[in-house]
Amino acid sequence: MSEAVKFCRGCRRDVLLTGFARDSNRGDGLQPRCRECVSVYGAERYRMSQAAKGKVVRSKADVPVGHKLCRQCGEIKPHDDWHRNATASDGLATCCKTCKKAQGRAGHLKRQYGITEAERDRMIAAQSGVCVICQEGPAEHVDHDHQTGKVRGVLCFSCNAALGQFKDRPDVIRRAAAYVEGNLWNPTLVAQGVYRLPS
Structure with missing residues (x-):
């Protein structure tokens, strides 16, 4: 016994009844186009409406099994290159680990310092790629004034850490420079029990 078919207005062929979605407004209770045509026609109609909006x-x-397309970078990557997301339909994050990491860096710069990656890169280029203080190490760490929040420059790790250890105090930094230059900051005995500290 042959299965019942219906003529599809989209692809103009006879299709099994199971190939049509239900539509209670139609006499036979089925849509006039088969599921395949509705899918293609719907996607094309959506594409056209979006194109009309510019x-x-x-x-x-065409994504192979075990892979996913990253809409951020446009690359198809294996599932191992994605963070897990239990709330997503496929159980994976919306962008790959590489793009997520880049977003994290960009977000940190914007939140912490109020600058973009492009602005930071321009600062590094203006410094010829080296630390402003030692002029040797690679400029990698954005330095800012902890009181005002204003970005001062991009330093190497050592110089940035040193400023942090000196708590951004110019007086302490000057004394440290004098100490390194050979001025021992020992108090001078002026009188019995009276010492003069270096100015």
């Missing part, structure tokens, strides 16, 4: 709709990528 938006670009990406075409569906």
Whole structure:
């Protein structure tokens, strides 16, 4: 016994009844186009409506099993390159680990210092890629005034850590420089029990 079929208005062929979605407004209770045509027609209609708004709709990528397309970088990567996300339908994050890391760096710069990666890169280029203080180490750490929040420059790890240890106090930094230059900061005995500290 042959299964019942219906003529599809979209692809103009006979399709099994199971190939049509239900539609209670139709006499036979089924949509006039088969599921496949509705899918293609719906996607095309959506693409056309978005194009009318001036938006670009990406075409569906052919992604192999065990892989996912990252909409951020446009690369198809294996599931190992994605963080887990229990709330997502596929159980994976919306972008790959590499893009997530880049977003994290950019977000940190914006939140902490109020600058973009491009602004930081311009500062590094203006410093010829080296630390402003020692002029030897690679400029990698954004330095800012802890009182005002104003970004001062990009330093190497050592110089940035040193400023932090000196608590950004110019008087202490000057004394440290004098000490390194050979001025021992010992108090001078002026009288019995009276010492003069270096100015």
